[in-house]
Amino acid sequence: MSSASTWERIERQKLRPREWRARHYRAGDRPDPSRPAGTDRLPQIKHIIVLMMENHSFDNYLGTLGRGEGFPLGDDGTPDAENPDSAGTMIRAHHARSTTQAQGNPCQSWSANHAQWADGKLDGFVTASEQAAPDGDASVAMSYWTGQDLPFYHGLARTFPLADHWFSSCLGPTFPNRRFLLAGTANGLMDDLPVNLLDRPRAGTIMDLLTRHRISWVNYRPAGREDQSEFRRFLRYRRRRTRHHLGHLGRPLSKTSEFQRDLQFTAALYPLGIVGYMTHVRGLEQFFADADSGSLPSFAIVDPDFRGFSEENPQDIRKGESFAAEVINRVMHGPAWADTLLIWTYDEHGGYYDHVAPLPAVPPDEVPGRSRVAHPSLLRSLLKVAFPGYVRHAEQLVAGPNGYDSYGFRVPAVIVSPYARPDCVLPDIFDHTSVLKLVEEKWNLPALTRRDAAATSPLGALDLTAPPAFLTPPDLPAPALAWGTW
Numbered sequence: 001m002s003s004a005s006t007w008e009r010i011e012r013q014k015l016r017p018r019e020w021r022a023r024h025y026r027a028g029d030r031p032d033p034s035r036p037a038g039t040d041r042l043p044q045i046k047h048i049i050v051l052m053m054e055n056h057s058f059d060n061y062l063g064t065l066g067r068g069e070g071f072p073l074g075d076d077g078t079p080d081a082e083n084p085d086s087a088g089t090m091i092r093a094h095h096a097r098s099t100t101q102a103q104g105n106p107c108q109s110w111s112a113n114h115a116q117w118a119d120g121k122l123d124g125f126v127t128a129s130e131q132a133a134p135d136g137d138a139s140v141a142m143s144y145w146t147g148q149d150l151p152f153y154h155g156l157a158r159t160f161p162l163a164d165h166w167f168s169s170c171l172g173p174t175f176p177n178r179r180f181l182l183a184g185t186a187n188g189l190m191d192d193l194p195v196n197l198l199d200r201p202r203a204g205t206i207m208d209l210l211t212r213h214r215i216s217w218v219n220y221r222p223a224g225r226e227d228q229s230e231f232r233r234f235l236r237y238r239r240r241r242t243r244h245h246l247g248h249l250g251r252p253l254s255k256t257s258e259f260q261r262d263l264q265f266t267a268a269l270y271p272l273g274i275v276g277y278m279t280h281v282r283g284l285e286q287f288f289a290d291a292d293s294g295s296l297p298s299f300a301i302v303d304p305d306f307r308g309f310s311e312e313n314p315q316d317i318r319k320g321e322s323f324a325a326e327v328i329n330r331v332m333h334g335p336a337w338a339d340t341l342l343i344w345t346y347d348e349h350g351g352y353y354d355h356v357a358p359l360p361a362v363p364p365d366e367v368p369g370r371s372r373v374a375h376p377s378l379l380r381s382l383l384k385v386a387f388p389g390y391v392r393h394a395e396q397l398v399a400g401p402n403g404y405d406s407y408g409f410r411v412p413a414v415i416v417s418p419y420a421r422p423d424c425v426l427p428d429i430f431d432h433t434s435v436l437k438l439v440e441e442k443w444n445l446p447a448l449t450r451r452d453a454a455a456t457s458p459l460g461a462l463d464l465t466a467p468p469a470f471l472t473p474p475d476l477p478a479p480a481l482a483w484g485t486w
Helices: 003-015 018-024 058-062 110-120 125-132 138-142 151-159 174-183 206-212 230-249 271-280 284-293 317-332 378-386 388-397 433-443 450-454
Strands: 047-053 082-084 090-092 217-221 281-283 299-302 340-346 413-416
Touching: 047 174, 047 317, 047 433, 058 151, 082 125, 082 138, 090 138, 110 125, 110 388, 125 138, 151 317, 151 413, 174 206, 174 433, 206 217, 206 271, 206 433, 217 271, 217 284, 271 281, 281 284, 284 299, 284 317, 317 340, 317 413, 378 388, 433 450
Parallel strands: 047 299, 047 340, 217 281, 217 299
Antiparallel strands: 082 090, 340 413
16 A cells, blocks of 8 residues: 555544444454554654653643643633632632642542542542642642743644644553553553552553564663663662562552652553563663664653653653753754654643543453552452551542543643644544554554554644655754753
8 A cells, every 4th residue: 555545544534433433443453454464554754752751731731822722711811710629719720830849749649530520520620639738739730831931842832733632541640541552551550559560451562562563662761871781770670669669568658659750661561571671671861872873763662760850740840841852852853853753742630730621532441440459359458457558548549430431631742743734733632542543553553452443643743745844843942941951
């Protein structure tokens, strides 16, 4: 099939009702059943890069962009969204006082997500913050930042196609949502507790598919000494994880961010496959070297330092913007730019307000949400005797429904490529499985679950029938902090 006919096929699929696709698409289906898996259907795009930062909603970062569906404005020209606190006082959306966030506030646990959603009323953001941090400032859930705070991000979102209805994949925290990016399912995970990660999805992950079809992929992440072998680094990583897990069992944690800091790189969220994955893990310095030399792999996930510049609270968001700007600029000005597609997005909303209610979503599989610590299991029985506080805390984190039939809250998302359509705001509904759909469309790979089978690829952001509009990289505003100056 020619690239032109492939593009026409994709355009036709976009016109079909979402409900039709949800009924008829199944796990295991390939975009083109007449051609073998691994066939390159979009040769213009040789490199797909995912830069997934942490914990901010669309309104929180881009609600004042003036492009896409941002905040509704009041008569005074400022956002007029509001939420009640527990006393019934309305807290209005407001410009954050600092780019440094509060510690552990707002909250993005499974239970907090569902409380914020409130069956679509979206009136639980402030009260969820009150419950998560009784001594904190609950109004931070209604705060936002502007283009003055985040000039690079706003410049990026004004220049390249903006996906203003890109939702996180479930009403849950970081780990479940990043699992959807890897496998089209959280496989029942509801929390960020490392002891709940010892499982594997039935169809495996996108990395398994890529490896099987000899398609190069790398998970770039902050690393230690680059002269050590991958196996030695793996052993050291496992020792760190074991010490970390044992150290936390003896005390209930008051902040879910403590769990998230144990995340070393995204592919580790399905650790039963980690031995095979370690040969595909590289440090960030290698990413910059690969971008500068044009040696990027076919598919890459670029992870920030989750402790310092992922934009999780209590970090200064300018540090994360500085890192993301460096990644994107190095790609745009590298030799591989001419055939690259980069997606900048966020794993979930971090507890920050967004005015668009999450939509119903196709359940990925039959696996219900569960926690080996919070729900009946042998592990829970043992821990409840030895560490009752830990179990109580785990139960609080996952209180609520146990299904994956809804998207999570909107997150920022921009499609960066020389083939990007100028002045484009995408009308489609996306979630993190849209990345899987893109990879599947590119290499004719089978869908991993019903969710990615029904997903919409962000290829509508590109015009592959005309000369690339951004072959010469555009000038974007500098980030608020220069990379390496902090």
